[in-house]
Amino acid sequence: MSEKLELPVVLVSGKDSFLVTSFKGELHTHKGVINLEELTEKNYGDEVRTHKGQSFKILPFSPSDFFRHFRRSATPIMPKDIGAIIAMSGLRPDSLVLDAGTGSGMLAAYIAYFNRYGEVITVEKRRDFAEVARKNFKLAKLKNIHQLIGDVNYISDGFKKEFDLIVLDMKDDYVFIPKAKDILRVGGYLAVYNPYIEPSKRVYEIMKKADFVELECFELLKSNYEFKKIGTRPVTRVWHTGFIVIGRKC
Numbered sequence: 396m397s398e399k400l401e402l403p404v405v406l407v408s409g410k411d412s413f414l415v416t417s418f419k420g421e422l423h424t425h426k427g428v429i430n431l432e433e434l435t436e437k438n439y440g441d442e443v444r445t446h447k448g449q450s451f452k453i454l455p456f457s458p459s460d461f462f463r464h465f466r467r468s469a470t471p472i473m474p475k476d477i478g479a480i481i482a483m484s485g486l487r488p489d490s491l492v493l494d495a496g497t498g499s500g501m502l503a504a505y506i507a508y509f510n511r512y513g514e515v516i517t518v519e520k521r522r523d524f525a526e527v528a529r530k531n532f533k534l535a536k537l538k539n540i541h542q543l544i545g546d547v548n549y550i551s552d553g554f555k556k557e558f559d560l561i562v563l564d565m566k567d568d569y570v571f572i573p574k575a576k577d578i579l580r581v582g583g584y585l586a587v588y589n590p591y592i593e594p595s596k597r598v599y600e601i602m603k604k605a606d607f608v609e610l611e612c613f614e615l616l617k618s619n620y621e622f623k624k625i626g627t628r629p630v631t632r633v634w635h636t637g638f639i640v641i642g643r644k645c
């Protein structure tokens with residue numbers, strides 16, 4: 396059954412993926428130029444050709460496209476780490492989540508998507524970064540994210556609610572741990588992402604002293620492979636992204 400296109404859509408050819416947010420004008424790719432007006436007559440799964448005859452498939456924009464197509468400000472968390480946070484932090488479709496700092500909004504967007512009936516409050520101290528994230532949330536049509544601009548250490552003084560999950564990806568994250576414990580509900584989780592082991596160890600030790608249970612500090616390594624006639628080998632050059640500390644308030 397054919398399904399009419401709804402913006403945004405993605406045009407995919409092999410490993411290439413292009414984001415389309417308008418059915419007007421032209422899209423210039425290294426495989427040639429696509430007349431976007433042609434898309435108005437198409438359905439998902441149809442193909443569209445560049446002026447050089449190269450074919451692209453038309454697919455709906457999906458959460459896997461957040462990472463490919465979101466604009467970037469601060470370095471976003473990688474999907475493998477986001478997946479672990481979502482799977483290990485008790486996230487339900489109706490959770491109340493605090494995310495600091497917002498950065499590009501990558502983590503906040505994935506959490507909001509899988510928390511369809513809940514809410515994400517995301518705090519960013521830089522207005523310009525918050526603006527980039529706002530555009531990303533709009534692209535992803537996420538309406539359950541509330542953005543606050545300021546230092547989470549002060550802004551959170553106004554929080555009365557009990558959060559189900561707090562995620563931190565910001566410098567000096569350890570300072571916020573006592574406050575995070577105060578505003579988490581019993582059974583709620585705190586997940587802290589850090590690219591370096593020393594701050595992660597510090598976070599782990601502070602969370603241990605603060606009686607968080609099910610406490611873990613880990614990193615995930617993802618290795619991509621290429622398959623050639625001569626043989627198979629990993630193509631991932633940078634393995635390390637960051638460490639995650641997760642614990643549960645009791």
Ligand SMILES: C[S@@+](CC[C@H](N)C(=O)[O-])C[C@H]1O[C@@H](n2cnc3c(N)ncnc32)[C@H](O)[C@@H]1O
Nearest residue numbers: 469471472496498499500501502520546547565
């Ligand atoms: C690495 S980025 C976060 C990336 C984000 N998790 C993502 O996936 O796109 C860290 C962000 O924290 C913000 N930040 C640092 N300290 C903060 C604070 N005390 N309160 C709010 N935001 C803070 C920085 O401005 C920066 O944008």
